[in-house]
Amino acid sequence: MIKYDSISQLVEKAEHRNIKISELVLEDQAAAMEMTTLQLYEKMQLNFEIMRQSVTEGLKPDQKSMSGLTGGEGYKMSEYACGEGEPLCGRQMSKAIARALAVAGCNAAMGKIVAAPTAGSCGILPGCLVTLYEDRGFQEKDIVMSMFTSGAFGMVIANKASLAGAEGGCQAECGSAAAMAAAALTELMGGTPSQCADACAIAIANQMGLVCDPVGGLVEIPCIKRNVSGLMIAFSAADMALAGISSEIPADECIDAMREVGDALPRTLRETAAGGLATTPTGKKLRDKVFKGED
Amino acid sequence: MNVFDIIGPVMIGPSSSHTAGAVRLGRVVNKLVDNRELGRVEITLSGSFAQTYKGHGTDRALLAGIMGYKSYSPEIRDALDIADKRGIGYSFTKENIKGAHPNTARIHYFLKDGTDGVMQGASIGGGNIMVNSINGMKVEFNGDNNTILVMHEDRPGVIASVTNMMHWGYSDLNISNFRLSRQEKGGDAIMTIEVDNQPPEKLVDDIREIEHVTNAILIRRV
Structure with missing residues (x-):
């Protein structure tokens, strides 16, 4: 059984057996949950299917939040991405x-x-994965x-630091999601387990200290757009790792630092809507x- | 923790505490109502629930749970309309419940047969809940385990009768948590019994047969 208390252990075990993480x-x-690998795979496949449905749902032009403060961002961006001019980030990234x-x-x-x-960081992983599926022909x-x-990188972060904005600020939510997505992207692109760890480390380092300051306590402003910054960091961290750029600070130490920074954040910047934006x-x-x- | 706690759960947004947890609180009431016909509910919201319920759809989420929907049911969004169609009345009141967790709801339900009941509970983060009281009596369970609530008269020997029957009749059942609460000596009392295993429905019928037991409810994981 794996304890999911360090990234280095995941990398060592996978590299030792010459398999992917x-x-x-x-x-x-499968062993821990007393299920077959096929059952687990199908459970995850269903999650990917729901992610694709959420993309479709959120791209509708009349999409509006409960509070009425936000809505239609996905549609606007998608129209722009597929419009006449080439977006600054290119079509693929703009669609992501x-x-x-x-x-x-x-x-x-x-x-x-x-x-x-x-829920607050739910757009990052689908933004990355659906793009590779739809636009890059991945299986x-x-x-x-x-x-x-x-999921494995997320479990390590949950064990060593936190995934809750109320505890660690936005770095714990969008930062963790970006790190998790960066590792997945790296593996999909053929990166080694240690490159996955590098991508995770770079993503965490680049969101370090991000505070959780939701307007009105709602999961809207700035959360929706912060999913995009998480996504950009995931893609760029994965590309850096794939280019052979390693993280000087190992992933496990980045996660420890994230915890320390999260603990040091004042209460007003941890999901209380009492500070920041x-x-x-x-x-x-x-x-x-x-x-x-x-x- | 497993990989699906991280990539998951599948839920209706926007908030695990203000939406998904609220559905689960509602589901506790659904179990208490136990297939009897619901007339109306009076829902009191306290703390952060009171301040932000509209933006998070907490009102819809609670009502959806009361009607038996789950935290991933798309019907949550339309729960107010669904309740209207089913002829279930509802009201939402803001009140500062003293000493309560910031995300607390008190749900007073009225059945068509003239009886009623009250549940108070809190959504304590990440979709987790804590039920604090039922019919004014203190309880403490989180809905993660199978929980048996036994309403009874406060008389000597009732606890022994219930636990003995559980042991002799269902020897595999292991009690993981037990709590007794009563209004006054000799008055109404309530046992909260959490068990490790999946108890059969018949267990509840058997407990109801026991002398001085007025009712028993099995709340399977919500």
Whole structure:
């Protein structure tokens, strides 16, 4: 059994047996959950299917959040991505951005999503994976397998640090999602287990210290757009790792640092809506618009 | 923890505590109602639930759970309309429940047969819940385990009768948690019994047969 308390252990075990991290994790989790590898695979396949449904749902032009503060971002970005001019980030990345916005918007609109690892950060992994599936011709089975790698990295982060914004700030939610997605992307592109660890480390380092400051306490502003920054960091971290750029600080130490930084964040910047963007004059005005009107 | 706690759960957004956890609190009431006909519910929201329930759809989520939907049911969004169609009345009131967890709801349900009941519980983060009281009596369970609630008169020997019957009749059942709460000496009392295993429905019928037991409910994992 794997304890999921260090990334280096995952890398060593996979490299020792010359298999992918996803294969190692599928086998281990099947044993731990007393299920067959096929049952586990099919469970994960269903999660990928729901992710694709959330993308479709969130790309609708009339998509609107419960509060009315946000909505339609996915549609706008997708129109722009497929429009006449070439977007700055290129078509593929712009479509990936649209998908991350779509899923995060679907969540805000009370649609069905897969928490990955949380509801607030649910757009990052689908934004990355659906793009490789739809635009880069990757096979569904490889993508579903890569989700086991993501999950394993997430378990290590959960054990060593935290995945909750209320505990560790946004770095724990979107930061963890970006790290998990970076590892999956790296594996899908043929990277080695240690390159997956590098991608994870780089992604965490690049979101270090990100605070959780939701306007009105709602999972909308800035959460929806922060899914996009998480996605961009995931792609760039994976590409750096695949280019052979390693992280000077090992992934496990990055996760430890993230925990330390999370603990040091004041309470006002940990999902309490008592600081950051939430307490800007406009942030407060938006909050009042949603909650004061009804009293 | 397993890989599906990280890539998952599948849920209706936007918030695991304010939406998914709220559905699970509602589901506890659904189990308490136990297939009897529900007339209306009066829902009191406290703390953060009171402040932000509209933006998170907490009202819909609670009502959906009360009607038996799960945290991944798309019907959550339309729960108010569904309740209207089913003829279930509902009201939402904001109140600061003293000493309660910030995400607390108190649900007073009225059945068409004239009886009623109250459940108070909190959504404590990540979709996890804690049920704090039922019919004014303190309980403490999280709905992660199979929980048996035994309402009874506070008389000597009732606990022994129940646990003995469980042991002799269902020897595989292992009690993982037990709590007794009563309103006053000799008055109404409630046992909260959590068990490791999946108990059969018949267990509840057998407990109901025991003298001085007024009702028993099995709340399977919610």
